[in-house]
Amino acid sequence: MDILDSLVIGAGQAGLSASFHLRRRGVEHLVVDADERAGGAWQHRWDALTMRDVHGVAELPGDTPPPRDVRRANVVVPAYFAAYEEAHDLPVLRPVHVRRVRDDAGVLLVEAEEGEWRTRTLVNATGTWTQPFVPHYPGMETFLGEQFHTVDYPGPEHFRGKRVLVVGGGASAVQFLGALAPLTETLWVTRRPPVWRDDDFTPEAGAAAVALVEKRVAAGLPPESVVSVTGLMLRPQEREAERLGAYADRRPLFQRIEPDGVRWADGSFERVDVILWATGFRPAIGHLAPLHLRSAAGGIQLDRGGRGTTAVADPRVQLVGYGPSASTIGANRAGRAAAAGVVRALAKTGAVVSS
Structure with missing residues (x-):
C-alpha cells in the first residue's frame, strides 16, 4: 500500500482550505469526504434558510464568497464548494466514511468502510454537524409532541399553529425565534441570561472572540464555539419577533419534561406542542x-497557545474546524496553518516536498 504524505478528512470549508494550501506547498495528499456530493454541512440545512439569513460565508482561499441574497443556502454554498473543488483540481474522494485512525508502525492508518489509506500526516476537518448535542432531562421520553434539533429543523412552516418551546441561548435559537414568532406562539428557555451586543461586529471583535476559544484549546479543555462568545445580535429579519416579545419573555431551564409540556422547579408548567433543541x-x-x-482536561490541546492546528499529543495530526476554526471566521487561516504544520511534520520524517 502506497503511503500518502497527507490525508484530509472532510471537505467542508476548512478541509477545502487545507487542501488548497497543501497543493500550493506541493504536498501529495487525498481528501476523503463522507457526503455523496460537495457542500459540507451546508447541503443538509433547511430549505427556508437563505443566503440573506446566514451569519456569513467566508471566501475560500483565492476566491470570493457567494452574494448575500434570497437564494437557498443549501443550494448556493454546495455549488460554490463544488466549483472551487473543480477550479483548483482538489483531490476529493467521496463518499468515504472513516471509522477510525490508528498508528501502524509509525504511519497513520485511516480505516473506512470503503477502504484503507496509509499516510504520514493527517488533517482532520470533520467539523461538528454530525454530532448534535441534546441534553437529557427527566421525562423527555414521555413527551407526546414533536422534538427537533437544529440538525433536523424542517423549516418554519412546519410549526405554524403549534406552540413551540425553543431551548438554547445561541445564534440558532435567536434565528429560530425570529422565523417562528410571526407564525405561531413561542417560548424561549436558556441556561443563562443571553448576552446581547448592540455594537458592530468588527474584525477586531471577531478576533477577540476567537482568542477566547483559543485560550480554552491551549489548556486542553473542550472547545466552546466562536459564536458562543461573540454575544447575540438581532438582524433586520428578527425585528418583528422582537416587536412581538419573543426575546423579552425568556425563562430559565425547566426541571423536567411531561407528556404535554415542561415543568419548572417552582411547580409552574407550560404546555407546548414542540420542543426545538437549539x-x-x-x-x-x-x-x-x-x-x-x-x-x-477532556479536549485536544493545540500548539501555539491554541492558535495553531497541530495536536500537541501527536504533531502528525492537524485539526481544522475545531475550536477557534470551527466557524468560517477562522477556517481559512486554519487551512493555511495546517498545511504549514504538515510540512513541519514531514520534514521530521525526511520526506521531501516542493515548498
Missing part, C-alpha cells in the same frame, strides 16, 4: 480516539 454540536472526533489525543 443546543449546539460537539466536535466529530470519535474516529481519532485510538490516537489518544485528548488531554486530562
Whole structure:
C-alpha cells in the first residue's frame, strides 16, 4: 500500500482550505469526504434558510464568497464548494466514511468502510454537524409532541399553529425565534441570561472572540464555539419577533419534561406542542480516539497557545474546524496553518516536498 504524505478528512470549508494550501506547498495528499456530493454541512440545512439569513460565508482561499441574497443556502454554498473543488483540481474522494485512525508502525492508518489509506500526516476537518448535542432531562421520553434539533429543523412552516418551546441561548435559537414568532406562539428557555451586543461586529471583535476559544484549546479543555462568545445580535429579519416579545419573555431551564409540556422547579408548567433543541454540536472526533489525543482536561490541546492546528499529543495530526476554526471566521487561516504544520511534520520524517 502506497503511503500518502497527507490525508484530509472532510471537505467542508476548512478541509477545502487545507487542501488548497497543501497543493500550493506541493504536498501529495487525498481528501476523503463522507457526503455523496460537495457542500459540507451546508447541503443538509433547511430549505427556508437563505443566503440573506446566514451569519456569513467566508471566501475560500483565492476566491470570493457567494452574494448575500434570497437564494437557498443549501443550494448556493454546495455549488460554490463544488466549483472551487473543480477550479483548483482538489483531490476529493467521496463518499468515504472513516471509522477510525490508528498508528501502524509509525504511519497513520485511516480505516473506512470503503477502504484503507496509509499516510504520514493527517488533517482532520470533520467539523461538528454530525454530532448534535441534546441534553437529557427527566421525562423527555414521555413527551407526546414533536422534538427537533437544529440538525433536523424542517423549516418554519412546519410549526405554524403549534406552540413551540425553543431551548438554547445561541445564534440558532435567536434565528429560530425570529422565523417562528410571526407564525405561531413561542417560548424561549436558556441556561443563562443571553448576552446581547448592540455594537458592530468588527474584525477586531471577531478576533477577540476567537482568542477566547483559543485560550480554552491551549489548556486542553473542550472547545466552546466562536459564536458562543461573540454575544447575540438581532438582524433586520428578527425585528418583528422582537416587536412581538419573543426575546423579552425568556425563562430559565425547566426541571423536567411531561407528556404535554415542561415543568419548572417552582411547580409552574407550560404546555407546548414542540420542543426545538437549539443546543449546539460537539466536535466529530470519535474516529481519532485510538490516537489518544485528548488531554486530562477532556479536549485536544493545540500548539501555539491554541492558535495553531497541530495536536500537541501527536504533531502528525492537524485539526481544522475545531475550536477557534470551527466557524468560517477562522477556517481559512486554519487551512493555511495546517498545511504549514504538515510540512513541519514531514520534514521530521525526511520526506521531501516542493515548498
